[in-house]
Structure formats: structure tokens, C-alpha cells
Amino acid sequence: MASEGGARFAFEDKISRAALVFAFLMLAVGGLFGITQLLARTPYAPQFISAKTYYTILTGHGVFLAIVWTAFFIVAFSNYVITRELGVNLSRTLLGFGALLAIVGSLIAGLAILSGKAAVLYTFYAPLKAHPAFYLGAAILIIGTWLIGAAYFKAYLQWKKANPSKEIPLGTMGILATWIVWFEATPPLAFMVLKDLVPMALWGKSVDVLETRTYFWYFGHPLVYFWIIPAVTYWYHILPKLAGGRVFSRTMAKVAFILFILASTPVGVHHQFVDPGISNIAKFVHTVFTFIVATPSLLTAFNVLATLEIAGRMRGGKGFLGWLKTLPWREPAFSAGVLAFIIFGFGGISGVVNASYIVNYIVHNTVWVVGHFHLTVGTAATLTFMGASYLMIPALFGRSIYSQALARAQPFVWFIGMSIFSFSLHTAGLLGVPRRTYNVMYAGNAPDAWIPLLLAAALGGIVFASSGAVFVFNALASILAGPRINPHPKPNLAELVDDEEVGPAGALDRLSIWLLLALALIVFAYAIPFYEIYSTGLSLVPPVTPEGLRLTG
């Protein structure tokens, strides 16, 4: 089925192209904001933007990159994997209407941010109040993603009906896991936004801080798996084929996907370790689940490394580490994926520190956390998606990459810059430098030890931001002016996606059972904090704007 061309999936590919272009534009704007805020908070730098601009673009940076760039890229990737691997069309109504809503919602929220009326950051913690359009835009975006996600499950059920005894192909399994996690994560958030935040923004409804925070982080952690599972899918499914090998253990890969489905949601309280009003018991339960959800990442680390070693040896690599040299490092779709995977390892290590709640208060809300998530969403996901783009642009637009030389260098430059940036920020975080703060020098009251680390972070940031700029330039130039290619570019994404090893269905393929188990775990883990919050009685407080204006009495 891999060789079946674009004609059969013309509509799906059209949506993918739109999603991809939108994602690249968001990456460009968000990246521009990133480098601006980085320079603005660097010691000795002139204060070239106001505090209000700082927090406005910080909101834009978080929303445009962590939500919009990732979500739209994931839609394009999911479309491709599902259609090519299952050979099934997606519902036009669900996909088309969903994509439209998602784009409109993003634009509404984006304009609310850019107009300066929503400087509440991407976590929009109540009772800080943004313009109602910000919350409505976000709600529309989420509803759009639900329709898109529904299209994938519909296609899967259709395929399953035709192939009742086949196991789920590996790429499809990863995509389904991604969207199952999204469906676990988003409904309660949408409920809270509509119940509390929209009324708060429209007519000043008072809300409870602990309640709304707990709803936010109920969503906030599975969100990170929504980013990571597609990247893991790419590492398991595409990387080995790029290197000319096969995944070391299919079973282990599938077990990892199931563990993501089971444990990515009942862990949100690990973002609330230093919240007063939540007991140590709830915190400990969520810690246990967090360590469980670390397991699939550790399995992935082993499995992908073993996969790479097999491929390297098949290519003639010898000796203890000699197989590394024979891998196709000059192929950017490969190098970006592997470098992202290496960075993910370091992100996992700092993540285990965050999750250990008696050391969490050393790092909570410091730039350590900024260092951490630029490794995970900022690189493990983003750099993998960049690598995947080097395959998806030829596959979807019929054009090769504009500059192969730039593409070859870009992942390495990102890797180097990110290593400097992130290492400096982790260290600065241990010294207490707070995140989300315009000018952290506190009029000369900050410790001198902060300064060299912040300067190093700025240097690293400049390096990886230039790599990002090169990527966006090269991607857009390829789409607009890349050399046209005949039907099959090399390497051919459709062939890479195709799963030839599909065997009979087993217990791991019974998604509905795993989903039920996941829901049970969620109910168990969240019964504790919600019982505590509601049994204490809510404590409602009125909204306040970022300027400090109170609208109700």
C-alpha cells in the first residue's frame, strides 16, 4: 500500500500541507519571541522591550510553540502515518472541519495575545484575567483537535473491521496512543475553562485557585506526552529504516505505548508539589505514577539504542562503538532524530529530579525547569519534528529540500546550542534564578554567581535559535522553490512508514481494555486531590488583570 500515491489521499494531504505550513509559521514567530525574551533577560543587555511586551511575547512563545506548532505538526504527521500505513481514507467532514476550527481558534487566541490583552502566560493561572477571546480561541482550538482525533479513530475502526485478526501496525499504534492521551487530557480542561475562566473573563465570576490549577495540571502533564509519543513513534518506526535496520523489539515498543496510555495522566499533581492545600498522600501517589510513566521512556532509551546498534553493525560497523560511525549521519532526517533522542535522555534525567518531590522545591519555578523543557518539548519533540519535516516536505509537496548542506548542519547546531543553553539554565536554577521574570537582576540585588550562567545561556540560545531560523528558512524555501522531484524522492517517506512486519493481533492491541484501565487509574489518582479541595470548601477570589485592575468588588 505504500506505493499508492497522493491521488488517493489528495484531501488528507491537502490538510497536511496546510497544517505543516501553519506549524512552520508558528515556529518562526514563537522562535523570534524566544530569542527576544532571552536577550531581554540577559544581564548587561539594554532593556529594549517593556515588561508588558516581555510578558506578552512570553505568552506567545508558550502558546505558539508548545501548543500550536506541536499540535499542527502532529496533525500532519498523524494524517500521513494513518493513511499510508492503514491505507484508509480519513473522514473529510471530521478532518476538514476540525482543521478549520483548530486554525480559527489558534488565530483568535493568537490575536488576543498579540493585541496585548492576554499577558497571562500559556498556563493562564486564575485569577489572572485575559481578554475573553483568549479562552474562547483556546476552547475552539481544542474542539477542533477533537474532531481531527475522531477522524483517526474512525479510520482505525474501519481498518480493524476489515482486518480483525491483524495486529496494529507500529506507526499507527504510536499515533493512536498519542491521540488517546489527548482525549484523556483535554475534556476536563475544556470543562474548567468553560465553567470558570470564560465566565471569569466575561463577567468577573470568582474562582478557586487550587481547583482551577488542579484542572490545568490534569491537562498539563499528558500534554507533554502528546508531544513526546509522536517523537517516540518516529524513533521506533522511521529511524531504524533510515539506517537500514529494524526496531530491536516490537513488543517492547508496544508495551511502551501502552504504558504511556496508562500512566501519562494520573500524574499532574507533580506540577503542584509545592502547592499548599494538597496533602503529602496525594503528592506521593502522583509521584509513584510519575515513576511508572518514566518506565516507557527508559524502555525507549534501551530499545532505540539497541536498534541503532543493530543498524550500525549491519552497515559494517565493528567494535564496541565502531557501529556509531557507520550510521547515516549526513542524512538530516536521521541525525535530527538521533540527536533529539540523545537530548531526551538528559531531559529524562532532570525530569526524574523534578518528580522527586522532596527535591522539587529546590528547582520549582526556577530556570532549571526552563532548561528541562527545552530538552523535552524544545528538542526531543521539536528537533525530531524538524527531522521528520525533511521527509514530509518532499512527500507532501513534491519538492526536495532547498539546501541539503544547510539541512545537514542544522540538527548539529541545534544540539550544540541547546546543550549550552540547557546546561547553563539547569545550573542557574540550582542557584535559584527564577523563571518567567523580565530582568532577573533585581536592580543589582541578585547574586553575582548568576551572571556568567545567564550569559552562557544567552550564547547557547543564540546558537540554537539561528539553527531554528535556518530550519524555517530552508523549509519554506523548499516548499516554495525546492527542486521538483519525480514520484519517489529518496528516502521515500511512504515506504518508511509502511509496516511490513504486521503479525496477528494480541493482548497489546486491545486498546479499549487499556483505555478502561487508564480511566480507572485517573479516577483513583484524582479522587484524592479533588476530595481534598472540595471537602475543604472552595475559596473563591475575584479576577485581576495583569495590570493589577480588579473588575469586581
Add this chain to the structure above:
Amino acid sequence: MAGKAEKLEYAWIALVVVMLTIFLGILGYAVIGEGYSAPEDAVTCNVKKLEEQITPGVKEVAPGVYEVDIVARMWAWQPNEIVLENPKKVIFRITSADVQHGFEIVGTNVNFMVFPGYIAEITWYPPSDAEGEFLIVCNEYCGLGHQNMYGKLIIIRS
């Protein structure tokens, strides 16, 4: 060959499970055995009648034992300067009059969220060599003046 690969796989899974169990065991022991704890105690309060429930300031309730009541507002701590003499045990009671804030004393492990509507209570045992001036910052975004929200803790030893 396949057998060897599988053995490696199981060995790795076992290693992961053992490692994570040890980590969790250490965490559990630190909390239950050693009394390390993230903040958990809070009582609800009415933001409109804060004065009735909390009086910002420092009180020495026993030699070396302090109660420090703090109200956070956009964009200052009240009190903004805290002086402690030979502190052994410090009980912070903190709330916010408006939005979320984060109370961090740079260079210590005091770092927790401050919510309007809730009074948080946290006990801190300052190390005996803690002395001099410490920067207090707000580390949760709280509006456009967030970067101006900082204060000072002074520990005097004699």
C-alpha cells in the same frame, strides 16, 4: 541470538524497576522517616477580610522560634524585610491578596506557591550556618510588575 537479545531486554527492565523502586523508597523514607515535607497545610481564608485572619509581621514566640506572617500583593511582600536573630525554627504563614505568587528565599530550600484564598503554613529549620542577607523573590508570574516583587531576609547570629 534471539535468546540473548531477550535476556538483555529482561535484564534492562529489571534494572529499571529496581532503580525506580529504590528512588521511591528513598523519597518515602525522607518524608515519613525524616520528616522532609513539601508544603501541604493550608486553611481557606476570605480575601476581602484578610486583616482579620493574618497580621503581617515577625513574632518570636520562644527563643529562636519565629512566626512570620506575610501577605503577598501585586507587587510586594508585606513585610518586605524580615529580620531574624539566631533562628532555629521559622513558621511562615503566607497568603495573597490578589493573584498567585511564589515565595522563594534564594540560597535556601524555602520555595512554595502562595494562593489568594488560602493561608499556607510552612515550617523551616534554617541551617545553623545560614547568616547574612538573603534575597526573597516572587517566582510565579503575577502580572506586569512581577519582576519588582522582591524583598530581603536578614539572619543575625550572635
